[in-house]
Amino acid sequence: MSRNAKIVCKHFNGIMNDACSAGVNYLSVRDVRFKPYRYPCWGEGRDDICPKRVMPSEADLAVWHEQDARADAIVKAMLGGKLSPCCKAKLDESRVVKKGALRGRGPRYCSKCGKLVCIV
Numbered sequence: 001m002s003r004n005a006k007i008v009c010k011h012f013n014g015i016m017n018d019a020c021s022a023g024v025n026y027l028s029v030r031d032v033r034f035k036p037y038r039y040p041c042w043g044e045g046r047d048d049i050c051p052k053r054v055m056p057s058e059a060d061l062a063v064w065h066e067q068d069a070r071a072d073a074i075v076k077a078m079l080g081g082k083l084s085p086c087c088k089a090k091l092d093e094s095r096v097v098k099k100g101a102l103r104g105r106g107p108r109y110c111s112k113c114g115k116l117v118c119i120v
């Protein structure tokens with residue numbers, strides 16, 4: 001995963017919420033000149049459309065990176081090399097979260113029959 005993919009504003013909490021943790025409504029800062037819309041939260045669009053944007057420092061990025069590594073280790077310890085109990089097939093991880101603090105979380109399916117095996 002590229003390091004750049006992780007650089008988001010410290011207030012960003014996901015656009016499924018109405019507003020970020022600094023209280024800025026996502027709809028009010030999105031840059032509609034682009035499709036899909038760009039948000040200042042990811043360092044895209046115009047800098048001046050979100051006065052509260054705080055991009056993470058190198059130290060913040062190091063902490064996030066560590067959280068990622070820890071999440072990876074937990075998931076590996078739980079599921080490393082496991083096969084589905086139903087078909088003894090590999091686990092389908094296509095719906096698993098690929099980045100951020102929730103990386104590694106998500107449902108695992110049997111790659112053979114498609115049955116839900118577990119949700120981490």
Ligand SMILES: [Zn+2]
Binds near residue numbers: 086
């Ligand atoms: Zn199966």
